Amino acid sequence: MNIDVQHLAKLARLRIEDEKLSKFEKDMESIVSMVEQLPDVTGDASGLDPEHPMKLREDVPAEDKLSRAELLANAPKMQAGCVVVPKTVE
Template structure:
């Protein structure tokens, strides 16, 4: 499988990118180099190798989710730049 200039032009159009001829050529070469490397990986003998999601053993290191009392509203609002009726006041972003 190889990428053509036409493929690059099609993807650029979908992404609404205006590419110069030189950029199209450069991306075509780069994408083909990536595909060639992926083809080399297909040549590897992976029989007997179990599929993994990560190369290192990873475990969840998060603490237990334990219900506890929340901070009092006075402490929460102590560092708020602006506050109104116990709520953070922020500038309007919608008209």
């Protein structure tokens, strides 16, 4: 199958350099032709395990264990206690 690597990259917010494109195309085609060999199985694919149901936490506000400064310490760019990103609205 022909895989449109540039299209997939765009969907996944990736860019593939031109010099690597043909290698990526070849690899993706061989990976897809490997994984597509699957039998026809019918059934419901919900995948839920009735023996071990998931348990959600109570819907209550979390106790704030971390300070704003701790949470923002990893941000690449900050100004006035806020994360800086490029302009998103014209």
